[in-house]
Amino acid sequence: FLKKKYSFKISMIGAGNVSSQLAPCLESAGHAVMEVFSRDQKNARRLCEELYHASAKKDLDFSQSESMLFILAVPDDAIREVAERVILPPDAILMHTSGSTPLKDLKRTPQVEIAVFYPLQTFSKNKKVNFEDIPILIEANNEETLSTVKKLAGSISKSVFEVSSEQRSVLHIAAVFASNFTNHMISLAEDLTKAYDIDFELLKPLVAETINKSLEVGAKQAQTGPAIRADFKTLERHHSFLKKYDKQLARIYKHITDSILSGKK
Amino acid sequence: FLKKKYSFKISMIGAGNVSSQLAPCLESAGHAVMEVFSRDQKNARRLCEELYHASAKKDLDFSQSESMLFILAVPDDAIREVAERVILPPDAILMHTSGSTPLKDLKRTPQVEIAVFYPLQTFSKNKKVNFEDIPILIEANNEETLSTVKKLAGSISKSVFEVSSEQRSVLHIAAVFASNFTNHMISLAEDLTKAYDIDFELLKPLVAETINKSLEVGAKQAQTGPAIRADFKTLERHHSFLKKYDKQLARIYKHITDSILSGKK
Secondary structure (H helix, E strand, C coil): CCCCCCCCEEEEECCCHHHHHHHHHHHHCCCEEEEEECCCHHHHHHHHHCCCCCEEECCCECCCCCCCEEEECCCHHHHHHHHHHCECCCCCEEEECCCCCCHHHCCCCCCCEEEEEEECCCCCCCCCCCHHHCCEEEEECCHHHHHHHHHHHHCCCCCEEECCHHHHHHHHHHHHHHHHHHHHHHHHHHHHHHHCCCCHHHHHHHHHHHHHHHHHHCHHHHCCCCCCCCCHHHHHHHHHHHHHHCHHHHHHHHHHHHHHHHHCC | CCCCCCCCEEEEECCCHHHHHHHHHHHHCCCEEEEEECCCHHHHHHHHHCCCCCEEECCCECCCCCCCEEEECCCHHHHHHHHHHCECCCCEEEEECCCCCCHHHCCCCCCEEEEEEEECCCCCCCCCCCHHHCCEEEEECCHHHHHHHHHHHHCCCCCEEECCHHHHHHHHHHHHHHHHHHHHHHHHHHHHHHHCCCCHHHHHHHHHHHHHHHHHHCHHHHCCCCCCCCCHHHHHHHHHHHHHHCHHHHHHHHHHHHHHHHHCC
């Protein structure tokens, strides 16, 4: 859908879920991924096999690199350290891909510009995602860098937004609720059905319809169930059952129920 | 998709979300909805307008009714009382549509058979659902009744399952987690983004992908985020932020995070 207006030379630092999805996508968009570094060289080599130009880099000295953009896609708690150790060529832009890490955690040197390139999506190595519809939240230390990062993001996604470190950090917390916690609720339901020899397949149409409705009309409007109906008899029966079954689950039931009740108008 | 093998005369007791969806669907499948009763007569008349044969019934004396099947779709805490008050013709089958109500809450008289007809889906008055893919969980007091209810359910849905009152009650609790609580997590994320002037649209692709992945590979496999990574730095930062923002939200964050952590292998 995009015209190939820009072509960047890019190096990936990290070869995990984000890099594995992002690097091939960047190549499809006409950029050249030149190098891949990973602590685990096997991962770097595996990713390079999927790429046209890339070679596995064995250390963090990129001073001779042809790349202009360096994408730091490593676990959040390694960002600071790797950013301090990496040696970049002049005028390079170093950007991380993390939702919860402030821009300033990338230490800027006179020769290096810094930026954030955060694709707001959940990544697994094996399930291909389509970047076209994934929001990419960007931030940079100056307008020129921002403009470059915007070009990069716009070459793979239709929705690119400039978002401050604070907003991105709130978005990341919201994403934990909307994604990780929704998924965990499904996981708890799976456990419960398994324990009673019930096929979880039975619940799948309900989950799919719930989420469709929620995204369509808004979650407040879409809320159903005993809590929003203030059906205390059912709430009490569920809670007693869960207290016998699993105390931790009973506590979660109670806290979320209270939260639904307190949001009722 | 179904051949019209059976045609039942049916009366609806209750004209809420379930009846509003179920009655037209039953008619489309070739059955005749004869009467609709609702405490609020306006609701009964409104539903009758969408049906071919039905008239609004003003009381619970169905002794002269031509119907054989009586579908009791009223709020859970009204089932027992309405079931005691309703007067049915000989050989009628009275069935409720509740996930959490035991079969035996329908008092059986010598002349009346009892059953459960629980469509496992979330219903709103205005959003049409397709019953074909909705699991219908059935139960009855004897084989003959069960066979009749199975015919009725099979005439509108491809997935009909016989499920005991105990299993159904566990399923209902699992459904609260998988549906009501997932939706509430999205609702909390909506509130949070709104408070920081962030467009919730940004999170929708993430939610959609999360649920797709969860239903495809199983929620355990699909779990991502700081808790499953045991990224305590991020967990701590989120929790401190939430404690200042909203204590109840912080507690929910903590309990669900602990639950994810305790499920890690």
